Amino acid sequence: MSEGNIRRAAEMLLRGATLLAQPCPYCSGVRVMKDGRALCASCGSEPENVPSPDPEPSVEQQVLELTRQLGSTTDPALRQRIIGEITRLSGEMATR
Numbered sequence: 001m002s003e004g005n006i007r008r009a010a011e012m013l014l015r016g017a018t019l020l021a022q023p024c025p026y027c028s029g030v031r032v033m034k035d036g037r038a039l040c041a042s043c044g045s046e047p048e049n050v051p052s053p054d055p056e057p058s059v060e061q062q063v064l065e066l067t068r069q070l071g072s073t074t075d076p077a078l079r080q081r082i083i084g085e086i087t088r089l090s091g092e093m094a095t096r
Ligand SMILES: [Zn+2]
Pocket: 024, 025, 026, 027, 028, 029, 040, 041, 042, 043, 044, 045
């Protein structure tokens, strides 16, 4: 954590910056937002575009992944769980 960044963030707050609800994507530090720019008080990064978290995989992708897992496991209990999950997801696909 750097003194300079904290001071800068504090100065921005004094000049009307707002605290961001989303933490810094790099260090999870507190960020302040001013004039459309976010400054992290911990690492000092000012990302142009805040990376968004990965979107949820589609139902089709989940079924594909489960099918792959099903093919690579011989554990009956696990297979049962995977098949149950595939059945559930298939139902979800059918209702759309
Ligand atoms: Zn940071």
